[in-house]
Amino acid sequence: MNVYDKAYELAKSLRESAEAQALQAAKRAVDGDADAKRSLEGFMERQHMLQHQMMSGEEPSPVELEQMNKLYEVLTLNPLISRYFEAERRFSVLFEDVNRILGEGLKSLLD
Secondary structure (H helix, E strand, O other), X not given: OOHHHHHHHHHHHHHHOHHHHHHHHHHHHHHOOXXXXXXXXHHHHHHHHHHHHHHOOOOOOHHHHHHHHHHXXXXXXXXXXXXXXXXXXXXXXXXXXHHHHHHXXXXXXXX
């Protein structure tokens, strides 16, 4: 058994999963609507800035976090963006589950 072959097989399985397919379809739908695309891109840019700020050791202010939460709520009123967020959440759960399974499988190496 070649570990690299299995890793490529796993990546292919993730790409072909129902969750990945739904995420791609949701992204295409958002991209097809100029307003939804612009809104989502703006939100993601702000989200990345906050994440970068946190990784730099700076905590975002409660006001910034509240603004992001309110923006998220407003964006979810758009059915295309709401569908995208839900598809993204489902794919993230799948990906986290796979990572957890891998981690648990390798835990015995350190015992």
